[in-house]
Amino acid sequence: MPRFAANLSFLYQELAFLDRFEAAARDGFQAVEYLAPYPFEPAEIRSRLKANGLQQVLFNAPPSGGEAADVATAWDRSERGIAALPGREAEFRQGFAHALRYAEALDCPRIHVMAGLAPTGADRNTLRTTYIANLRWAAAEAAKAGREVLIEPINTRDIPGFFLNRQDDAHAVLAEVGAANLKVQMDLYHCQIVEGDVASKLKAYLPTGRVGHLQIAGVPERHEPDTGELNYGYLFEVIDSLGFDGWIGCEYKPRRGAVPGGTSDGLGWLRGLHS
Template sequence: MPRFAANLSMLYPELEFLDRFEAAAQDGFKAVEYLFPYAFESREIAERLKAHGLQQVLFNTPPGDWAAGERGLACLPGREAEFREGIGKALTYAAALNCPRLHVMAGSLPAGAARDAYYPTYISQLRWAALEAVKQGVDLLIEPINTRDIPGFFLNRQDQAHQVLADVGASNLKVQMDLYHCQIVEGDLAIKLRQYLPTGHVGHIQIAGVPQRHEPDLGELNYPYLFSVLDELGYTGWVGCEYRPNAGMQVGGTSSGLGWLKPYL
């Protein structure tokens, strides 16, 4: 049976961030993830994790200037020093929060830029970062993201991501397989799961309804079937619930829209 982690950047928007840990625990979650912890002291977050018996399973490394639209630095020539500083900061937080994996966002290409011109920087930066992370026993993840949500994002397909893993050659670099993004770009999700999970190169899975990124029981995907495929394949990692509550918010908050989760708790 899949194990689900609450994404606290998206779930419980009706609460302040630090109050979302308690809400997730009360709803039966045993683990959490989110985009970024850096607006808070690691001590504050660690206290919330401990108080509510939660495991921190994932967060992102610094993405550059998020407010200005930057979505990662890994592929961007000339930003190497900033990227490496961010990896150091993320690893410091990971140690304080006992977090075993970090998502490294690739970055977006300038309009009209050729992807191939940025690929060597991407591979070089990931290789360096993986060497730093392995010293701490941390896995790094790369995630293909659809270009409807993030136009120009460097990494969009599962085959691209697995080729990056082969080119970097680091055992602690894995793919973050978000089924929402994968459905929009590629579809054929059950076949993709059967293709890639047995390789051992998928380090984390995320879910959301398609097309509007709401609860997984809203939209075109049959998640109960996909969860059965995960069980069939012996997936024992976490499944991150990275969606924007809709049904729940219309009734009385995120918790009201978690009916889909109850059979799995």
């Protein structure tokens, strides 16, 4: 049976962020992920994790910014990562060091690094060279702390211009960087939109051991996984058959939106797996 983590940036939108931990635990989740902890002190989040018996399994490195104040508000700005952007290496390193401090405080094993938006007219070879160098440095720093670095192919419908879009490209980056603790965050929602043939992709890449985390959402609306064109019941069976023992992040937008109980009411798909 797959293990599911609640994405607190997407679920329980009717609640303040720090109150979402209790809601997730009440619905039976044992782990959480989210985009960014940086607006809050690590001790504040750690206390919510401990009080609700939750494990922190993933969060993102800052999408931009180096100083603490800039990092805390980075998700309010339009940038979606700077790892592939030349000339911002020092900012990237400072932001990633910030993420490592949070990972240590929250006992989080994985940090997702976003590639960023390719500037109009930019040379992709230059962007890739920058990306590889930044990931090689980040993986080395994370290894010292016993953490993994994840990269995620993201569709350009949701994030136009995002640099990394395909699973094969992500695995080629891993091969070039050559760090054992650099892995792919395989979001089946993004994979279906860009490439399709999701079951075959799972069968190709999960056995390599280079997929560190999965995420799910219905396609195309990004609602619960029991809606849309993907047969997640079948895909969960495929994932089980391949022996994947990592976490699957529930990074979807509840159909009922931010109404009280909207997320909980939409968890019939999860309750059905356990019945």
